[in-house]
Amino acid sequence: MTDAAETANVHSKKRVPIKEGFLTTPLSDLREAKLQGSRCASCGEVFLGIQHGCQSCGATGMETVVLSNRGKLYSYTVLRNRPPGNYMGPDPFVPFAVGLIELPEGIRVISPLTHCNLDSLHVNMDVELALDRLYEDEEGSEVIAFSFRPE
Amino acid sequence: MREVVIAGVGLHPCGRFGDKPYVDMGREAVAAALKDAGIAWSEVQAAYCARMYLPATSGARILKTLGMTGIPIADVEAACASGAVALSQAYMAIASGFYDVVLAFGVEKMPRGFMDPSAIYEDWQIRMGLAVNPMYWAIAAKRHMADYGATALQMAKVSVKNHKNARTNPYAMYRREVSVEEVLSSRMVCDPITLLMVCAPNEGAAAAIVCSAEFARKHSARPVQVAACVPRTSLYPWFRAPAAYVSARPNPPSVTTRAAREAYEMAGIGPQDLDLVELQDTDACSEIIASEELGLCPVGEGGRLVDEGISEIGGRLPINPSGGLLSNGEPIGASHLRQIAETVWQLRGEAGERQVEGARVGLCHVVGAGGNAAVTILKR
Ligand SMILES: [Zn+2]
Numbered sequence: 230m231t232d233a234a235e236t237a238n239v240h241s242k243k244r245v246p247i248k249e250g251f252l253t254t255p256l257s258d259l260r261e262a263k264l265q266g267s268r269c270a271s272c273g274e275v276f277l278g279i280q281h282g283c284q285s286c287g288a289t290g291m292e293t294v295v296l297s298n299r300g301k302l303y304s305y306t307v308l309r310n311r312p313p314g315n316y317m318g319p320d321p322f323v324p325f326a327v328g329l330i331e332l333p334e335g336i337r338v339i340s341p342l343t344h345c346n347l348d349s350l351h352v353n354m355d356v357e358l359a360l361d362r363l364y365e366d367e368e369g370s371e372v373i374a375f376s377f378r379p380e
Numbered sequence: 381m382r383e384v385v386i387a388g389v390g391l392h393p394c395g396r397f398g399d400k401p402y403v404d405m406g407r408e409a410v411a412a413a414l415k416d417a418g419i420a421w422s423e424v425q426a427a428y429c430a431r432m433y434l435p436a437t438s439g440a441r442i443l444k445t446l447g448m449t450g451i452p453i454a455d456v457e458a459a460c461a462s463g464a465v466a467l468s469q470a471y472m473a474i475a476s477g478f479y480d481v482v483l484a485f486g487v488e489k490m491p492r493g494f495m496d497p498s499a500i501y502e503d504w505q506i507r508m509g510l511a512v513n514p515m516y517w518a519i520a521a522k523r524h525m526a527d528y529g530a531t532a533l534q535m536a537k538v539s540v541k542n543h544k545n546a547r548t549n550p551y552a553m554y555r556r557e558v559s560v561e562e563v564l565s566s567r568m569v570c571d572p573i574t575l576l577m578v579c580a581p582n583e584g585a586a587a588a589i590v591c592s593a594e595f596a597r598k599h600s601a602r603p604v605q606v607a608a609c610v611p612r613t614s615l616y617p618w619f620r621a622p623a624a625y626v627s628a629r630p631n632p633p634s635v636t637t638r639a640a641r642e643a644y645e646m647a648g649i650g651p652q653d654l655d656l657v658e659l660q661d662t663d664a665c666s667e668i669i670a671s672e673e674l675g676l677c678p679v680g681e682g683g684r685l686v687d688e689g690i691s692e693i694g695g696r697l698p699i700n701p702s703g704g705l706l707s708n709g710e711p712i713g714a715s716h717l718r719q720i721a722e723t724v725w726q727l728r729g730e731a732g733e734r735q736v737e738g739a740r741v742g743l744c745h746v747v748g749a750g751g752n753a754a755v756t757i758l759k760r
Contacts, residue, residue, distance in 0.1 A: 248504040274616070277625040284616040285627065303628075304526070306518035306570040312509040314497040327510065329519050329619075331628050338625045339510060339519075352526040363507065374508050 243370040247363060250279035253295055256373055259360040264296040264375060266336065275336045298358035300332040300377065307347050317364040317372075326350055330377050344378035355380040381475040383593040385603035386758070388417025389721035392487075394584035394708040395553040402434055402585075406442035406487035409585035409714075413485070417589040418599050421446045424589070425479040427453045428469045430462035430486035431713035433499070442487065459500075460660065460748025462486060463586065463716030464611045464756060470590035471609045480595040485587035486714035500749050501622045514578055514663060516620050518570035521665035525572070528680035532572045535664035536563040537686045539577050539706055542661060545693060546703025548733035551718070553582055553709040563664075577664040577706070584711030586718040604724045607647035607741075607757040612639040614751030621749045635753040636673040636745065643743070643755040644675070651675040654697060655739040656726055658719035660747045661704040667691075671699065674745060674755070698736045701726065716754060719744035727760040 244256035253263045267280040271288035275296075282289050311322035318325065326342035328350075342350065343359055356377040363374035390412025392405045406429070414421055429439025440453045458465040463486040470482035497511035505511045524530045540560055546552035558576055566576040596603035614635035617626035633641070644650050657676065661667040668682035676697060677685055685691040691699035702708060702722040705715070723742035725731045740760055747753035 247508060248502070251504075274627055274629070304519045304523035306515055306522055306573075307568075308509065308512055308515060308570055309568045312497075312506070312512050314501075314506040314511060315503075316509045316511075317507045318509050325509065327512075327515055327519070329523075329626070335628045336625055337628050339623070341508060341510070352522065372507075 244373050245366065245370045247372055247374040248278060251277065251375065252360065252373060259373065262360055263298050264338070264358060266294050266296050266334065267291040268294045268334075273335070275334045277336065277338055294334060296336070297333045299380065300330040300356055302350065302352060302354045302356050303329040303331045303337050304352055305329065305342060305350055328356065328377060330356055341376040342378065343376040349379070382477055384471050384474045384606045385591060385593050385596045386588050386606060386720065386724055387419060387591050387596045387600040387603050388413045388415070388589040389724045390414070390416055390587045391551045391718060391721050392585035393551045394582055394711055394718065397583055402438065402487050402489040403442050403445060405489070405583065405585040406438070406485065407445045409487070409587040410443070410446065410483065410485055413483070413587035413589050419481060419589055419591070422449055424449070424451060424481050424483050426451050426473060427483040427485070428466035429453065429455045430457070430466040430717065431455060431488055432457050432459060432462055433488060433490055433712070438487065458611060458752040459750050460710065460712055460715060460746045461611050461752035461754040462713045464609065464746055464754030467588065467590065467717065467720065467756060468609045468611050468754070471606055474590055474592050481589065481591045483587065484590055484717065485585065486711075486717045487585040488711035488713040489583050490581045490711065505622060505624065510624070511622070512570070513621050514570045514573055517578070517663040517666055518573045520619065520669060521572055521663070524665060524669055530665065530668055530683045532564060533560065534668060534683035534686055535572065535577055536560045538661065538664040538667045539563045541686060541692055542700050542704040542706040545701050545734055546707030549703050549707070552703045552707045553580065554703070554707045573663050573665065579662050579705035580709040582709030582711050584709070584714045584718060586714040586721050588717055588720050588724075602728050604727050604758050604760050607649065607759045608643035609754070609756045610639045610643040610646065611752070611754040612642070614753070618751040620747070620751070634673050635751055636670055636747050636755070637675070639753050639755040640674045640745070643757050647757040647759070649741060649757065649759070654741050654743050656698045656701055656723065656736045656742045657745070658700055658702060658704070658722055658742070659745040661700055661706050662710065662748075664706065667699065667704065670745060670747070674743070693734055693736060701731065701734045701736055716744060716746045716756070719746070720756065720758070723758050727758060
């Protein structure tokens with residue numbers, strides 16, 4: 230494990246997910262937390278986070294599912310310019326990769342790729358979930374964001 | 381349903397115009413369209429104004445400068461397909477017999493560079509750095525390369541072609557030819573997409589006077605028929621801004637494919653009947669992918685259209701003879717109606733040096749945020 234991931238695992242401050250419902254709780258040990266989604270009880274389609282209705286078939290019966298922390302890189306790119314607006318990544322900006330990660334549950338999630346060499350990425354490579362502190366919010370809580378890294 | 385025609389079109393150039401008010405830009409395009417149609421403003425019975433980043437009642441604020449005639453004026457917004465929705469509203473009003481003359485116009489005034497991400501994305505996406513439109517195009521391009529062997533060279537050739545076409549388009553933002561080497565060596569935006577492979581969000585205005593064929597016969601010598609105008613939204617899933625995830629199951633036909641199929645059916649013509657296409661080249665690879673989705677070639681062979689010169693002016697099926705979004709930029713509300721104006725001129729034989737010889741049928745296509753897309757087919 231890298232130093233950055235080690236630091237993020239120190240449990241001292243309150244932690245909140247980057248978006249409510251995206252991560253399992255508790256977040257005290259980031260090695261144990263996972264992405265969370267919703268599965269349509271009618272058609273089986275899986276979505277990221279808490280959903281109240283199915284975007285695919287319109288049914289309202291949704292069940293919460295824990296998403297696998299291993300997947301395959303379906304496709305990717307490298308962002309060479311600082312993203313617009315209130316981007317919370319490193320300043321000065323450091324180019325980073327973004328991938329479309331295919332998970333066994335039948336969903337592809339758009340995610341930053343971290344802890345990786347930008348030149349060694351390739352379509353279909355194996356990747357695993359990495360949860361790290363992105364920033365500290367106004368209440369002093371650590372905001373935890375997801376990314377994937379080469380296995 | 382009655383036959384619907386476009387009696388006249390007008391454009392304000394695409395670009396960036398500093399302090400020039402959007403009201404002036406919009407009024408100039410509308411006035412040009414009325415003049416082109418030979419129709420007086422007082423004869424227009426309803427108006428639809430497409431815009432995305434402008435304030436409420438933009439349409440009414442623009443049109444009051446022509447005189448407040450008391451007609452219904454509505455602003456419409458459907459991201460990149462906004463102009464198509466305005467045209468579609470006009471089309472339906474005329475086809476149904478409710479009105480005889482309707483104005484469909486679009487206008488946009490944009491910030492420089494990246495658009496305000498909060499208009500499209502959620503706060504967490506912006507904070508994580510995922511609120512980047514070219515990111516979607518690049519991820520789609522990378523997968524198309526892996527699946528079908530599309531190349532960066534083909535993308536560069538698309539950009540070269542569209543910039544070349546725009547040389548003699550007085551309304552285009554960029555009218556300078558570029559070389560393959562220049563495109564490939566320009567600054568990388570999102571691999572494999574370079575700066576000269578992406579379009580710029582910008583400003584402009586476009587207008588079309590839509591009327592019944594019967595009304596046009598009395599006024600306009602050169603009406604162009606609207607054979608189909610089909611705006612649609614995507615079925616799930618949709619891999620464009622602001623999607624955060626998509627299904628890994630086999631996907632249904634894309635919104636572009638669905639709109640195109642319906643438009644071909646409505647018009648009673650197929651892709652083999654087209655003489656020119658103006659399509660949404662927000663980036664060079666999107667032209668390759670959209671060509672396939674529109675049925676202009678088999679899936680995976682979009683790159684061949686540019687490799688073999690098929691999509692050049694003078695080729696079997698010229699694509700983006702106006703220079704496309706790569707040269708005109710994307711004044712979002714005006715963008716589809718800009719394509720419509722170009723295609724009307726092409727079908728009337730008035731496109732000057734970029735004229736597609738003998739053009740009789742043209743297709744215009746847009747696709748963008750929120751799963752919006754549209755296909756319009758014009759014929760003479
Ligand atoms: Zn469902």
